[in-house]
Amino acid sequence: MLSLKLTGIHLKNPLMLAAGIMGTTGGSMKRIAQSGAGGLVTKSIGVEPKSGHGNPSMVEVDCGYLNAMGLPNPSYKNFQQEIDTAKESGVPVIASIFGGCALDFSQIAGAIHADAFELNVSCPHAHGYGAEIGTAPALVEDITHVVKNVADVPVWVKLTPNVTNIKSIGLAAQKGGADAVVAINTVRAMAIDIDSGYPILGNRFGGLSGRAIKPVAIKCVYDLYEALDIPVIGVGGISDWKDAIEFIMAGAQAVEIGSAIGNNINVFNEISSGMEKFLSEKEWDLEDIYGMAHRL
Amino acid sequence: MKPVNAEITEVVSETPTIRTFFFDRSFGSEPGQFVMAWIRGVDEIPMALSYNNAITVQKVGSATSALFELDKGDSIGIRGPLGKGFDRKPGHILLIAGGVGAAPLAPLAENAASDGIKVTTLLGARTKEELVFKKRFERAGDVIIATDDGSEGIKGYVTQLIDNTEYFSQIYCCGPEIMMKKVLDKILPSKAQFSLHRYIKCGLGICGACCMDGLRVCMDGPVFSGEALKKSEFGIYRRNECGERVKV
Numbered sequence: 001m002l003s004l005k006l007t008g009i010h011l012k013n014p015l016m017l018a019a020g021i022m023g024t025t026g027g028s029m030k031r032i033a034q035s036g037a038g039g040l041v042t043k044s045i046g047v048e049p050k051s052g053h054g055n056p057s058m059v060e061v062d063c064g065y066l067n068a069m070g071l072p073n074p075s076y077k078n079f080q081q082e083i084d085t086a087k088e089s090g091v092p093v094i095a096s097i098f099g100g101c102a103l104d105f106s107q108i109a110g111a112i113h114a115d116a117f118e119l120n121v122s123c124p125h126a127h128g129y130g131a132e133i134g135t136a137p138a139l140v141e142d143i144t145h146v147v148k149n150v151a152d153v154p155v156w157v158k159l160t161p162n163v164t165n166i167k168s169i170g171l172a173a174q175k176g177g178a179d180a181v182v183a184i185n186t187v188r189a190m191a192i193d194i195d196s197g198y199p200i201l202g203n204r205f206g207g208l209s210g211r212a213i214k215p216v217a218i219k220c221v222y223d224l225y226e227a228l229d230i231p232v233i234g235v236g237g238i239s240d241w242k243d244a245i246e247f248i249m250a251g252a253q254a255v256e257i258g259s260a261i262g263n264n265i266n267v268f269n270e271i272s273s274g275m276e277k278f279l280s281e282k283e284w285d286l287e288d289i290y291g292m293a294h295r296l
Numbered sequence: 297m298k299p300v301n302a303e304i305t306e307v308v309s310e311t312p313t314i315r316t317f318f319f320d321r322s323f324g325s326e327p328g329q330f331v332m333a334w335i336r337g338v339d340e341i342p343m344a345l346s347y348n349n350a351i352t353v354q355k356v357g358s359a360t361s362a363l364f365e366l367d368k369g370d371s372i373g374i375r376g377p378l379g380k381g382f383d384r385k386p387g388h389i390l391l392i393a394g395g396v397g398a399a400p401l402a403p404l405a406e407n408a409a410s411d412g413i414k415v416t417t418l419l420g421a422r423t424k425e426e427l428v429f430k431k432r433f434e435r436a437g438d439v440i441i442a443t444d445d446g447s448e449g450i451k452g453y454v455t456q457l458i459d460n461t462e463y464f465s466q467i468y469c470c471g472p473e474i475m476m477k478k479v480l481d482k483i484l485p486s487k488a489q490f491s492l493h494r495y496i497k498c499g500l501g502i503c504g505a506c507c508m509d510g511l512r513v514c515m516d517g518p519v520f521s522g523e524a525l526k527k528s529e530f531g532i533y534r535r536n537e538c539g540e541r542v543k544v
Contacts, residue, residue, distance in 0.1 A: 020503065021502055021503065021504060022502075022503075022504035022507065022512075023504060024504050024505065024507065024535070024539040025504065025507045025509070025510075025535065025539065027507060027508075027509035027510045027511075027529075028504045028507040028509075028510050028512075030510055031509075031510030034510075043504070043539070049538040049540055050538055051536070051537035051538050052497075052537065052538075054339055055332075055334075055339050055340035055341070055497060056299070056332070056334055056340040056373075056375075057340075057497045057498065057503075058497060058498035058499070058500060058502065058503060059298055059299070059375070060297055060298065060500065061298065065498075065500070065502065067498070067503075069497065069503060072497075072505065072537055072538055072539060073538060073539055074538045074539040074540040074541075075538070078540055078541075191298065193298070193299060193301075193336070193373060195301035195371070195373070196301070196336050196371075196373075198336045198337060200298065200299065200334075200373075202339070202340070258502070259502060261501070261502060262498075262500045262501040262502040262515070263501070265501070
């Protein structure tokens with residue numbers, strides 16, 4: 001009932017693990033697959049091993065989580081074995097990759113074997129990477145184009161919401177040949193410890209995820225669905241089946257789930273059964289609700 | 297939760313390299329749980345609670361060195377208690393502690409003894425001076441000691457003291473991973489619990505940095521049953537800050 005084809009990849013349900021969550025080791029991705037995810041997006045992988053920002057790198061705030069991990073990763077040279085282990089679960093594995101320039105992206109995409117690539121041009125707090133690239137349409141188009149040339153699998157581009165007009169970045173990705181866009185990455189944010197005056201994160205500022213950003217993400221997905229011809233994958237603050245339905249109605253063909261895993265590692269199974277129950281009660285299927293809000 | 301402000305009320309020197317920092321607040325923890333201790337402007341590190349209101353720290357790196365600069369009246373930020381502690385079992389329990397690994401086991405010993413559970417402790421350290429919480433374990437039950445240099449107890453490793461484990465209802469172990477792996481190989485895994493140390497970033501079960509196979513040390517642990525560890529990478533490799541595999 002929930003299965004679909006997304007950019008040519010068969011998914012048993014539209015619920016995928018978001019990048020940066022439980023995605024560094026093959027074992028942890030396998031566990032998420034066993035708890036019902038339809039797809040697995042890895043931790044963002046770069047050219048060289050990177051230890052990331054100093055701690056605190058994540059803290060719970062009133063209505064979500066604030067993080068500045070700083071793209072810690074073992075580099076693509078040490079990562080194929082983790083993807084291969086994750087693939088033993090039988091669930092598609094999408095490699096999230098990042099770089100400082102188009103060449104970095106193509107070097108990684110040319111060496112790694114995965115079911116798709118998700119280009120991270122949207123991390124809000126890594127100097128010289130991520131959103132520093134993803135806010136410039138010309139760079140996004142160029143990077144997408146270069147990766148498309150070396151990759152023989154679908155290429156998704158993950159967008160930052162920290163721009164004036166997300167549609168222009170989405171259009172740039174589409175022009176570069178992207179098979180889908182993923183929206184959104186975290187929203188730039190900060191928290192200060194009032195007992196001392198110190199910014200809490202080791203990196204001083206970071207990105208907000210979780211419940212608080214869901215309405216922001218819904219609007220971005222809605223706008224991108226209107227503007228683009230390629231599929232939109234929704235991510236940002238999904239913690240139950242109602243959230244997932246809402247994203248699909250806004251125009252997401254599939255969704256990714258991240259922060260909600262902390263308190264509930266079985267969130268994928270719960271969301272898929274909740275969605276199935278809702279859809280059968282309404283006598284709808286995924287196709288019926290896909291982009292529904294646009295038709296009303 | 298955001299870090300709460302914890303003021304240091306007392307610093308106790310346990311050994312030449314290990315100190316206990318007492319705070320003005322209690323963290324209502326079960327033995328084996330941990331906190332993320334934020335030394336502002338430096339780093340945030342996972343630390344076992346050695347009392348409801350204290351952490352016991354070995355000076356090993358920049359964050360612990362910065363902590364050692366602090367004294368009564370200074371404060372740090374604390375997130376916690378986090379994770380899953382020891383599962384208490386009745387009967388006669390055996391504790392196996394190596395070095396600063398005694399920190400989470402001492403409150404377990406006290407807790408168990410006050411509830412009438414019989415406690416025997418195997419306590420190991422490099423030297424007599426480096427034995428941690430010897431008196432606390434002695435007040436809770438029998439203590440057998442091993443030191444690397446033989447300055448107290450038998451000369452050798454605490455793992456050499458393991459004998460007749462079928463006699464005990466449950467075994468609780470914390471210490472260097474190589475020591476814990478030796479313990480795991482010597483006993484019935486289903487009857488033992490181990491408190492693990494891994495590089496922890498979020499402490500919230502989200503980022504996956506501390507994952508050991510599919511197990512999240514910060515959330516599913518840090519205490520795991522021997523059975524869960526038996527088939528895992530435990531004792532073989534761990535992950536560094538980058539997520540690369542590093543031999544234990």
